[in-house]
Amino acid sequence: MERGLLWLPLLVFFSGLAWAGWNEYRKLEAYKLWAANFERAKYDIYAVLGQTADQLVWGIPTRQGPVQIQQVTLSAVQTIVLYEERASFPVKATVPKGCQVALGLVSGTGQTWLIPFTDVDLATRWQKQLQSLLQALESTPQP
Secondary structure (H helix, E strand, O other): OHHHHHHHHHHHHHHHHHHHHHHHHHHHHHHHHHHOOOOEEEEOOOOEEEEEOOEEEEEEOOOOOOEEEEEEEHHHEEEEEEEEOOOOOOOOOOOOOOOOEEEEEEEOOOOEEEEEEOOHHHHHHHHHHHHHHHHHHHHOOOO
């Protein structure tokens, strides 16, 4: 009896761990279906992000697919800023707790969209790629 009581917490722990793994697997499968429509896409625990040409779409990953979907075209963006946890995030922006870095898209009117990342290197690569695309869009003459 005592041995059974000693093993019970371990059984509960492993059951919780298995449920968490299954939950994350379902999120990844939903992300794969969603990301198939984009040229570039990224997944992490805070946000999914997809890019097609100059269109950016992002949301929060769930087992049913991304929710709270937001989108913006790069033609509406004036600057792309990388906000780190150590630096202050914009006052009006809400970023999930534990987020190390966020990609900030700032429009000409001052509106800021934040896309949270857990990996600083990945956020830096996205910023460089989007910045070069933004510069290419600005240098293209408008008819």
